[in-house]
Amino acid sequence: xxxxxxxxxxxxxxxxxxxxxxxxxxxxxxxxxxxxxxxxxxxxxxxxxxxxxxxxxxxxxxxxxxxxxxxxxxxxxxxxxxxxxxxxxxxxxxxxxxxxxxxxxxxxxxxxxxxxxxxxxxxxxxxxxxxxxxxxxxxxxxxxxxxxxxxxxxxxxxxxxxxxxxxxxxxxxxxxxxxxxxxxxxxxxxxxxxxxxxxxxxxxxxxxxxxxxxxxxxxxxxxxxxxxxxxxxxxxxxxxxxxxxxxxxxxxxxxxxxxxx
Amino acid sequence: xxxxxxxxxxxxxxxxxxxxxxxxxxxxxxxxxxxxxxxxxxxxxxxxxxxxxxxxxxxxxxxxxxxxxxxxxxxxxxxxxxxxxxxxxxxxxxxxxxxxxxxxxxxxxxxxxxxxxxxxxxxxxxxxxxxxxxxxxxxxxxxxxxxxxxxxxxxxxxxxxxxxxxxxxxxxxxxxxxxxxxxxxxxxxxxxxxxxxxxxxxxxxxxxxxxxxxxxxxxxxxxxxxxxxxxxxxxxxxxxxxxxxxxxxxxxxxxxxxxxx
Numbered sequence: 001x002x003x004x005x006x007x008x009x010x011x012x013x014x015x016x017x018x019x020x021x022x023x024x025x026x027x028x029x030x031x032x033x034x035x036x037x038x039x040x041x042x043x044x045x046x047x048x049x050x051x052x053x054x055x056x057x058x059x060x061x062x063x064x065x066x067x068x069x070x071x072x073x074x075x076x077x078x079x080x081x082x083x084x085x086x087x088x089x090x091x092x093x094x095x096x097x098x099x100x101x102x103x104x105x106x107x108x109x110x111x112x113x114x115x116x117x118x119x120x121x122x123x124x125x126x127x128x129x130x131x132x133x134x135x136x137x138x139x140x141x142x143x144x145x146x147x148x149x150x151x152x153x154x155x156x157x158x159x160x161x162x163x164x165x166x167x168x169x170x171x172x173x174x175x176x177x178x179x180x181x182x183x184x185x186x187x188x189x190x191x192x193x194x195x196x197x198x199x200x201x202x203x204x205x206x207x208x209x210x211x212x213x214x215x216x217x218x219x220x221x222x223x224x225x226x227x228x229x230x231x232x233x234x235x236x237x238x239x240x241x242x243x244x245x246x247x248x249x250x251x252x253x254x255x256x257x258x259x260x261x
Numbered sequence: 262x263x264x265x266x267x268x269x270x271x272x273x274x275x276x277x278x279x280x281x282x283x284x285x286x287x288x289x290x291x292x293x294x295x296x297x298x299x300x301x302x303x304x305x306x307x308x309x310x311x312x313x314x315x316x317x318x319x320x321x322x323x324x325x326x327x328x329x330x331x332x333x334x335x336x337x338x339x340x341x342x343x344x345x346x347x348x349x350x351x352x353x354x355x356x357x358x359x360x361x362x363x364x365x366x367x368x369x370x371x372x373x374x375x376x377x378x379x380x381x382x383x384x385x386x387x388x389x390x391x392x393x394x395x396x397x398x399x400x401x402x403x404x405x406x407x408x409x410x411x412x413x414x415x416x417x418x419x420x421x422x423x424x425x426x427x428x429x430x431x432x433x434x435x436x437x438x439x440x441x442x443x444x445x446x447x448x449x450x451x452x453x454x455x456x457x458x459x460x461x462x463x464x465x466x467x468x469x470x471x472x473x474x475x476x477x478x479x480x481x482x483x484x485x486x487x488x489x490x491x492x493x494x495x496x497x498x499x500x501x502x503x504x505x506x507x508x509x510x511x512x513x514x515x516x517x518x519x520x521x522x
Binding site for chain 1: 284285286287321323324325326327328348350351353354355383385387437439440441462466468470474475478517519522
């Protein structure tokens with residue numbers, strides 16, 4: 001027989017006081033995107049006892065605004081601060097919760113959660129997403145038995161519960177926003193080439209784009225400044241570097257890429 | 262002393278069984294838009310005991326998908342069926358619930374809700390919105406002591422709880438969609454003039470638009486067919502009637518007004 005470790009404080013806390021400290025049946029989950037080495041990535045965590053990648057998420061304190069809960073959960077789970085989160089959808093399929101995940105976490109410490117405990121109920125979750133700079137995120141282990149990693153969107157499989165659906169919906173929201181808002185400021189380095197920008201769009205849209213159409217369209221938005229500097233090396237013709245025109249980028253964020261009415 | 266009426270079945274039901282039949286702390290609210298006599302209108306209800314206009318809303322059964330709850334609530338409250346509802350935002354300010362509203366409804370029947378009852382808790386609400394044809398909605402009184410009316414968006418004031426905020430956010434979502442999606446099919450008659458279409462946009466955007474720019478932009482989307490027929494009468498030059506090109510309208514709904522990438 002193995003000796004079980006003592007139940008960590010935060011798990012004890014959830015088990016014994018969850019019902020009075022947290023809003024019943026409601027959680028938040030965060031889809032954090034970044035772009036690195038020409039890949040769109042999502043920040044996921046894996047608990048030793050569950051062995052499936054999952055979105056960072058958590059509960060909402062009884063008198064806490066939902067947005068604050070999302071920021072707090074992200075900070076507590078990943079150490080990330082000052083990230084602009086956008087609420088994008090609520091996931092409420094009656095069978096989306098999986099009480100066996102909680103059971104596994106507690107059984108690991110020799111504890112069986114009673115069937116009438118607050119943790120064993122239907123949870124509806126509010127999805128938030130953010131686009132962040134890959135290089136500004138330091139992935140530190142915050143909790144024991146939990147690892148964090150950036151996973152390629154294309155390499156996702158078998159996520160926990162309905163988290164694949166949540167990622168899918170976040171991607172759809174991102175694709176929709178791509179149609180009328182500028183994107184890239186947090187995702188690309190300060191100067192980038194047109195092929196790099198195109199690759200970002202192609203990755204989000206999950207389709208190949210025509211090089212000339214893309215360039216014409218992007219330039220027509222007037223949000224790019226071309227630098228007098230080209231990127232050397234590579235098999236192709238040297239490509240010019242671009243930066244975003246900060247003022248016009250901000251205006252397009254407000255009025256849309258095609259201008260106001 | 263007045264004789265109190267017996268508590269209606271649905272209120273008794275909520276009071277006594279709400280905690281086992283419905284998801285705790287969560288509700289849905291529906292913002293139903295239509296356009297009539299050049300005004301954007303919202304379907305609101307007013308309970309005799311509350312005397313403030315409110316959005317049709319209700320609770321989510323313990324094993325009911327959120328979307329189904331929204332459709333059911335709308336049907337039960339207004340008789341409306343087959344309406345395409347879009348989830349748009351979650352409202353979760355800790356102080357948004359107002360237990361005194363429930364108290365008033367029950368006090369009307371001589372009943373005081375106990376403080377620990379399910380109804381007296383923080384409720385977070387999921388907002389849904391829809392655009393409907395004004396003429397297809399028959400406003401029938403479904404519940405006693407509740408009146409329904411189309412209220413001009415511009416004439417809204419002093420709505421119940423945070424419902425003004427919910428309407429505001431629905432309008433913002435509609436304005437954003439206006440930038441990349443076609444609109445008008447459910448809101449305008451089958452044939453309409455350019456000034457009528459412009460008025461719809463102006464009402465949603467809450468700003469005056471330049472007539473020539475508007476016409477040029479709308480025609481450039483390729484979703485309109487001009488008829489060989491003009492609208493007679495009025496102070497202005499006779500205006501051509503237009504209809505939506507069904508095929509191109511549907512394509513624009515899918516790919517966006519500016520086409521796919």
